[in-house]
Amino acid sequence: MVNTKIIRQRESLPVFPYRQEIVDAIKNEPLLVVIGETGSGKTTQIPQYILESFPEYRLIGVTQPRRIAAITVANRVSEEHGSRLGDDIGYCIRFDDCTSSRTRLKYMTDGVLLREATIDPRLGHYDAIIVDEAHERTLETDVLFGLLKETHRLRPELKILVMSATLNVEKFSDFFNSCPIFVIPGRTYDVAINHHRDAKISSLKSTYVQRSVETALYIHTQEPPGDILVFLTGQNEIEKACRDLEDLDRDLNYKTDVKYYEDVKGLVIYPIYATLETMEQKAIFDDPPRYTRKVVFATNVAQTSVTIPGIKYVIDSGFVKQKTYDPTTGMDALLVVPISQAAATQRAGRAGRTASGQAFRLYSRESYEQMEADTVPEIQRSSLLGTVLSLKKMGINDIINFEFIDPPDPAMVKNALKQLFLLEAIDDTGKLTTLGNEMSIFPLSPFLSRVLIASARQYECSREVVIIVAMLSVEEIFITPRNVEKQMDADEKRKEFYHPSGDHMMLLNIFEKFRDSGYGRDWCRDKYFNYRALSMAKSIRDQLRELMEKHDLPLVSCRLKNYQVKDDGRQRKKRRNSYQDVKYNVETMLESFSSSYYINLAKRHPHRPVFYHYASATGPGSESIDSNSSLLALHISPTSALHPDNKVVRVDDLDWVTYHSVLYTNKALMKVVSKVKLEWVQERLGLFKKLAVANLDGSYGKSKSENNMHGNTDEDNDNKVDSVMIDAQEVKNQDDEKKRKRLEVIEAARQRALARKSITNQD
């Protein structure tokens, strides 16, 4: 039966009048860019137009950056289409494939399509691919762009559509052979922009939280009714801003202080950030009580992922917290940086969703004009380790001449090649090895894929290691309560999971206790663990096990044979290994991890509880430490079992550790640290030397830490290893000025970390 209401709704969308034109364009053009603002209906309608107008198409794929979007849009469209979800129209996200052999329209995350492409780079199942929300420029979207361009050469009959909001998209058309751009007028309201008279962005860095609060109070007292959305950068300052505004509100005399007091008689204040446990709660998204104004202090979640309805005023601090990979140290830096003009426009737009509104920028117009036009795409800020491995797997050996819409910095490519070589995923000619080929089957960081394979093929402990690997693949599992008492309770409860070897075994302990609890939500709440994260770890473990089975990787346990459980359930110690663990052969597990993480080996300072990255410390720079040899002091994260305050192990007993990752803000913190023996890694450290040769010809950029990374030379390998690195030097230099600015920010952070003077000389 035809549902007239749905038809009327579909026909009322801004995109509807262009239906025939769009269909014609698709008929005539293999490549097409479509621009349409939120609410134009492009995401739900254009795929349906194709479905209806091209019955010969077997499969149409539509990518989204987020899982939730793929699900909700597929639901909506299948409803409009009058079919059951998973029949004609379905979606596919990790852990949840809701498609069937009948499915002709498939919504999916861009990551899913990318993984499909590693198996079939021609994407032979598809007759049309639509990359939606392209302006977000996720790492996956950018890689897909390059692949699709290549696929277009091989399969010109494949229809490729790029859909984007209206943010500087000529670039997309330029990239795709100057293809036509189709513009769908939007349906948004005017937003008046108020810049601060003279505030420079540089002077705001220490004051923007306070100024945001003051501006919110100003709007509240002087402007007509309407809710306020404030963009800040992180959890701590959001909580502080909420408290400060509450205090100010308490002191208000509404009758005298508030201009529109007849309509504005109160204030409700909410924080919102992604890790907020109560984010699912509806109150933030509901209308506030009558005569009450709502203020929401938000991170960037409110810029892209969640929409808070009814916002009339936006306050833009001008800052965002952004993660940038530092290829010279191989570490991530999480830093507060000024936003781009595009981001500022997007933030302001949040005030015009349902009616006209106003944006208050805490920075001057001049500062706005000095901002970067666009946010640096993720591909230029991320480690390319996994990306390069996938590309190699697809047979794209020459990463350099691969067409990226915005090519990553050569140093990033070089860093990825180095690390892949150290993981033995590529050989000294840059070619994928058998091991590398096997590593690419797992949806994991190549470091972890390597560990998993080692645990299965070499160390016979894969049944346990697969759990730890899954735990390392999820977001933060510890919840830190704001309340001081609860925080102490959380710290206390964490102790039961500690293991003297460190955090990898702690993660195994946590997962096993979680499993014993029946994967209970209540158990997580009691122990202050993030249930969402632990559930995700379980799903990942299951998926990894399936993949291992499919690819004949044995699942073996390192549970000690003579370990027994007494009748009363208590454990009886029969055999001890060096960690006194009664259940497992801990050493084999840690040796598995060492097969990758010898790259992240750190040695303790002789007199202080700080560590130095081994490969940096043994480079030529170590002989005479000057201001340029960036030896970063690595601190153990407070959440680590090995942190000195936790007193699980004496600092003097820690000589060598490996860590899973380092993130620096003001200082460099090692996350997930375990004690290792040098003998486990000694042999593998030789790979650094092999790598060193490649650098001798100096053909690569002359960054400082370049030298730090390498040990002695080995002329025998000179010619062979060169080619590992040869690609990168040929990458054409992009906008140097932009790049320099970006590097300056990271460099400043590194200098700050260094300035904490935990390092001077190695005694």
Added chain:
DNA sequence: GAGCACTGC
């Protein structure tokens, strides 16, 4: 000092 923005396979 002692803390991490946001996604995703």
